[in-house]
Amino acid sequence: MVQSKQLHAKIDRPAQIVTFARKKTANEVVDEWSSDVSKLLALVETTCHLINKEIMINKIKAKA
Secondary structure: OOOOOOEEEEEEOOOOEEEEEEOOOHHHHHHHHHHHHHHHHHHHHHHHHHHHHHHHHHHHHHHO
């Protein structure tokens, strides 16, 4: 099945583990990548919000 490319096999020789998985379609790969990018952008947005909040707090403290 691996030779006929119906399955994908990954061999980890030091750990003596062979992992079999079905081959992903192009749409599945793109969907997975898109999901990862969406998670990354959400983290960047949260980080920017927290940085702006910290900047405003420091400006208020500087005025007082």
